[in-house]
Amino acid sequence: MTVITRRPENRLSKVIWVPGGKTIVQALDDAQANLEDIRKDSLDLLRGKLEEIQALGKRSEKAPADADVQALYALSGEVLDIAGLFGLPELGHAAFSLCELLDRLKSRKSWNWPAVQVHLHGLLVLADPDKTPPEGRQTVVDGLRQVCQRVAR
């Protein structure tokens, strides 16, 4: 087996430390401010995705079509994209747990409606964080992870 080792120039390091630019604090503040400009639209989009998930979930009680499961997976991934950036990290973790659950079920060619259903309920609870204290939200996330792990056994 031939191994070729090279030491290419790190082009990023050539530009990033050039005098000028902005302080790291300013860069982070500017990035956050740019996100704040689209907070409302993003949260509206997030709510729409969650409604789609619930609607899709309701018709998935018994042996759903592969396309529906795939759509549920994709929607959960989109919730994960948005949630963490707008102060809903637990919702993002719950969406990740649903992705993991759906992927495990797909690879086993099986379906577990109670496990999916509890994730749908979890997403509803975590979508409105003001109604649940932080420790309660974490308990929900931990519970969903346990459900997911149990399905893997």
Next chain:
Amino acid sequence: MSDAPKGRVNLEKAAVLLLSPPTGMELLTRIFHGFGVRHPYRAFDAERAMEVCKEADLDIIICDGSLADGAAYDFIAALRRSDIEPNRYVPAMVIQGHTPVDQIHKARDCGANFVVAKPITPRLLLERVLWIAQESRPFIELDGYVGPDRRFQNLGPPGGPGTGRRRADRAEAAPKAAVDPKESLI
């Protein structure tokens, strides 16, 4: 604020390629504009991303791993194995949501410099960009892998840094123990 990040960052002239589906692209573009990147190249699919790689000399590539069928991983692997100089060596970061079990090997072996797990924050992304800017890992070409050397964690002698019997083991481990990109921005 004791843990306030120090220093400056200049990405005004950085050539940054963002590869992401539309939902993530809007968020990534806004974050990188905030970091000072003026005109990032934007690609919504791997085909367009490869075209950009042929047209411009890039400084960093940011890929969203949620592109369908692991397209982001395939793109990085194809770029690493291409003859597109100097971009085949360009640092590449993958932002990864959930990775389906049938794509885990693909994600591991694609040749990315760094994989960042969602949910992301601007701080997390900038930390990783700064980390990549500082790294000097060699680039490895093997039959089954092309990309930065994955053996980059210097864990010291068996048992962890500073636990070897020789005095040199302990001395060598001491200055390296403090390097942890998760601790703070540079």
